[in-house]
Amino acid sequence: MKNKFITSIVALTALSSGLFALTGPHADITSSTSTLTDNGETCVYCHTPHVANKDYQPAPLWNKPTSDTVFTMYGASSAGVAGVTIAGTTTDTAPTGASMACLSCHDGVSAMNSVINAPGAGNSDINGVLIGTNPATPATMPALAYKAVGSGGDMTDDHPISIQYIEGRASLRPINTPVIDIVGASFVSDMLRDGKVQCSSCHDVHGTPYNTYLRSHNTGSALCFACHDK
Ligand code: HEC
Ligand code: HEC
Ligand code: HEC
Ligand code: HEC
Structure with a gap:
């Protein structure tokens, strides 16, 4: 029983430190x-x-x-x-x-x-x-x-997705701007997919240390500031 317990702890630790630590819902x-x-x-x-x-x-x-x-x-x-x-x-x-x-x-x-x-x-x-x-x-x-x-296909009230990232529009920073504490990204460009903003620009679907799979904490709107220089 004890061994089984230790094995599960080891397995869990391995999972949580791994690249695909699938967490949350x-x-x-x-x-x-x-x-x-x-x-x-x-x-x-x-x-x-x-x-x-x-x-x-x-x-x-x-x-x-x-x-x-x-x-x-x-x-x-x-x-x-x-x-x-x-x-x-x-x-x-x-x-x-x-x-x-x-x-x-x-x-x-x-x-x-x-x-x-x-x-x-x-x-x-x-x-x-x-x-x-x-x-x-x-x-x-x-x-x-x-x-x-x-909801039912309505994307009109959500942050635009499947949209090209064009520097300067909506105060967007150059894509080679370094970002701080964004999971899986060192530069703005790493948050884009084929040059576009997609759901995975802001979320990592497998798990992050933050709520709602966000790639960063959003204290002081840190996630928003990564791209927008407002
Ligand atoms: C520009 C960044 C950004 C993009 C792009 C984005 N999200 Fe989010 N999403 C957020 C933030 C920030 C929150 C947390 C909002 C909050 O705490 O109220 C969030 C919350 C959520 C939630 C939880 C909602 C809730 O009320 O609990 C879901 C589900 C979600 N996003 C899914 C998606 C999906 C699916 C896409 C793509 C269609 C997407 N997001 C695109 C930033 C983004
Ligand atoms: C809720 C849906 C979902 C689940 C569950 C899920 N994935 Fe993913 N996975 C995705 C999506 C969406 C992408 C593309 C993400 C992107 O564009 O960043 C992806 C990308 C990947 C990639 C390639 C990108 C990368 O991160 O290197 C691998 C490998 C992967 N998943 C493995 C797994 C494994 C292994 C599991 C189970 C332990 C798993 N995924 C569970 C949705 C999921
Ligand atoms: C196979 C179905 C499936 C796919 C595909 C999927 N999700 Fe989810 N997602 C769920 C379910 C189920 C929940 C939990 C809903 C609930 O409990 O109300 C969830 C919850 C979430 C949450 C809220 C997490 C929380 O802690 O409250 C976010 C954010 C989210 N998903 C983002 C995404 C993003 C971004 C993608 C694509 C990269 C994605 N999901 C793909 C099924 C899916
Ligand atoms: C990965 C980069 C990225 C992140 C992170 C990001 N945005 Fe954006 N945002 C964009 C892009 C790209 C556009 C589209 C600009 C355009 O019209 O060309 C945009 C547009 C907007 C707009 C203008 C929409 C309009 O109607 O003109 C607002 C407002 C906005 N974002 C708010 C936010 C907020 C709030 C957050 C944080 C929750 C956030 N953004 C995070 C890339 C990002």
């Missing part, structure tokens, strides 16, 4: 809703070693079917705040890059438990198979978490 997707049960494979809700979805290449070996949610992007004509227009740069017409992968759960519409390659041999389908319960039913994101993001 993503480490146990099933904890978010009672309609799911744990199948014991934490990565499977997002990644698969085989038959991955090539539509999501910026999120490697992605295990979710392509979402058919229609998104309205920030700065689109229907933007939430009357009279406020974006500084100048237009977003992609739909979420791209890793943001598209986040929104395959955080749109509040897509089934979080729909994967391409379910645990176990065989049982893969590019259109998605439901895992986790018996019988499996689609489980969507609990309202509280997704409301802050792409």
Whole structure:
């Protein structure tokens, strides 16, 4: 018993010091809703070693079917705040890059438990198979978490994503500006994906020392200041 305890401590320490210390709700997707049960494979809700979805290449070996949610992007004509227009740069017409992968759960519409390659041999389908319960039913994101993001495809009230980072616009710093205490980044450029701001510019989906997977504490709006020289 004691040995088993020590082994678990060692395993936990190894996990927490490792690159992929998966922490928080993503480490146990099933904890978010009672309609799911744990199948014991934490990565499977997002990644698969085989038959991955090539539509999501910026999120490697992605295990979710392509979402058919229609998104309205920030700065689109229907933007939430009357009279406020974006500084100048237009977003992609739909979420791209890793943001598209986040929104395959955080749109509040897509089934979080729909994967391409379910645990176990065989049982893969590019259109998605439901895992986790018996019988499996689609489980969507609990309202509280997704409301802050792409509720039903509405991105008009969220910080622009899938948008080119153009120095000087909205007081943006040069991309070679060093950043301090940002997880996984030494320069502003390291926070960008293909020169764009995506969800993973501000969040590290696997775990960080900060709340809500932020790449930095946000005391004094440190995260915002990393890019904006206001
Ligand atoms: C909630 C979804 C989710 C879970 C769970 C998850 N990942 Fe990821 N992973 C992503 C996304 C999204 C990206 C792309 C991130 C980016 O653009 O920074 C990624 C990127 C990666 C990468 C390549 C980028 C890098 O950081 O080097 C590896 C390797 C990886 N994940 C491994 C894992 C492993 C191993 C697990 C299980 C222990 C896991 N992931 C669990 C969503 C997830
Ligand atoms: C990774 C870099 C980056 C970070 C971090 C960042 N932003 Fe931005 N922000 C951008 C880019 C790129 C734009 C688009 C500017 C343009 O219009 O070209 C933008 C635009 C904005 C705008 C203007 C939107 C408009 O309608 O013109 C505001 C306000 C803003 N950001 C606030 C914030 C706040 C608050 C934070 C911290 C929570 C933050 N930003 C963090 C890159 C970043
Ligand atoms: C497989 C589905 C899935 C994917 C893909 C996914 N998430 Fe999540 N995420 C969840 C669930 C489930 C929760 C917990 C919701 C709850 O408990 O209300 C969550 C919670 C979060 C939280 C809140 C964490 C906290 O501590 O409160 C953040 C931030 C987040 N996700 C960001 C992201 C980002 C960024 C991406 C893409 C890089 C992403 N997620 C991809 C399922 C997912
Ligand atoms: C410019 C930086 C930035 C970008 C880009 C960004 N986020 Fe966030 N996100 C934040 C900050 C800062 C918080 C914490 C807000 C707070 O504490 O109220 C947050 C909070 C969240 C939460 C938790 C919401 C809550 O109320 O608990 C989720 C979920 C989330 N983000 C997902 C995403 C997803 C998905 C994307 C891409 C579609 C994304 N974020 C893009 C900065 C960002």
